[in-house]
Amino acid sequence: MNKKILEVKNLTKKFGDVTAVNTISFSIDRGEIFGVVGPNGAGKTTTIKILTTLLPPTSGEALIGGYNVVKNATKVRRIIGYVPQMLSADGNLTGYENLLIFAKLYDIPSKERKKRIIDSLHFMGLTDVADKMVKSFSGGMIRRLEIAQAVLHNPKVLILDEPTVGLDPGARDSVWEYVKTLAGKGTTVLMTTHYMEEADAMCSRVAIMNRGNIAALGSPHDLKISIGDDGASLNKVFEYYIGKNLDSGVSEGNFKDVSRTRRTTKRLG
Ligand SMILES: Nc1ncnc2c1ncn2[C@@H]1O[C@H](COP(=O)(O)OP(=O)(O)OP(=O)(O)O)[C@@H](O)[C@H]1O
Numbered sequence: 001m002n003k004k005i006l007e008v009k010n011l012t013k014k015f016g017d018v019t020a021v022n023t024i025s026f027s028i029d030r031g032e033i034f035g036v037v038g039p040n041g042a043g044k045t046t047t048i049k050i051l052t053t054l055l056p057p058t059s060g061e062a063l064i065g066g067y068n069v070v071k072n073a074t075k076v077r078r079i080i081g082y083v084p085q086m087l088s089a090d091g092n093l094t095g096y097e098n099l100l101i102f103a104k105l106y107d108i109p110s111k112e113r114k115k116r117i118i119d120s121l122h123f124m125g126l127t128d129v130a131d132k133m134v135k136s137f138s139g140g141m142i143r144r145l146e147i148a149q150a151v152l153h154n155p156k157v158l159i160l161d162e163p164t165v166g167l168d169p170g171a172r173d174s175v176w177e178y179v180k181t182l183a184g185k186g187t188t189v190l191m192t193t194h195y196m197e198e199a200d201a202m203c204s205r206v207a208i209m210n211r212g213n214i215a216a217l218g219s220p221h222d223l224k225i226s227i228g229d230d231g232a233s234l235n236k237v238f239e240y241y242i243g244k245n246l247d248s249g250v251s252e253g254n255f256k257d258v259s260r261t262r263r264t265t266k267r268l269g
């Protein structure tokens with residue numbers, strides 16, 4: 001069996017004059033939690049949209065489970081789960097009803113739906129709120145529901161775009177506990193984040209992206225060694241490769257996070 005579950009080869013995406021993703025290559029082994037970090041506009045979401053078959057690349061290719069994301073898009077969709085950067089749950093439905101929509105979307109046989117939904121609510125710690133409207137959920141609960149939606153069909157690869165943006169530290173930790181448990185059960189995870197400590201603690205390997213390019217890639221430990229300081233923070237590694245501290249990006253990110261959170265709240269009514 002091929003150890004590599006995800007392979008990206010010379011992937012490029014251009015929007016007119018903007019090269020959002022510039023000839024990037026990397027691969028992810030089965031069972032990894034792989035992180036992509038980078039400032040706003042680095043090309044993280046664009047890469048993820050190509051991998052989730054939502055956006056065609058300009059050139060290059062990507063394979064998941066051996067399937068080409070362009071030529072075998074249907075097969076790829078069956079084996080991935082996706083939690084987008086923007087809200088993917090409906091505030092005016094209950095947790096259970098949101099999951100039912102996804103169960104239908106994923107063609108889970110009607111006889112199995114109820115059990116799968118109940119199991120996933122239980123797994124994500126949402127049993128008690130299953131029949132409450134999602135607009136009454138906290139940010140962390142919404143994120144956990146979105147993860148439950150994304151893994152209902154037992155995907156081999158779970159792809160999360162900024163899963164903890166706008167969450168307080170407690171809610172972030174809880175989301176990560178669930179993601180780690182999923183990974184422990186054999187799900188491969190690809191995630192993006194602005195939070196360096198999170199990437200450091202969670203990821204087997206990290207790609208540092210900037211302006212469409214991968215500036216550095218390796219385990220957090222190897223990345224620290226690569227700058228000659230194995231006691232460094234990942235933020236320092238980032239600063240070394242990108243030439244600026246992510247704090248500047250983060251404050252931008254924070255502002256964005258707030259407006260995103262507000263937009264989310266607004267959409268949830
Ligand atoms: N549909 C689009 N049309 C034109 N340009 C786009 C489009 N989507 C993204 N871009 C541009 O591509 C670049 C990469 O954007 P992308 O959303 O992938 O970055 P990101 O790393 O996810 O950023 P963030 O941290 O803000 O989410 C940016 O310059 C962005 O403005």
Ligand SMILES: [Mg+2]
Pocket residue numbers: 044045046085161
């Ligand atoms: Mg993004």
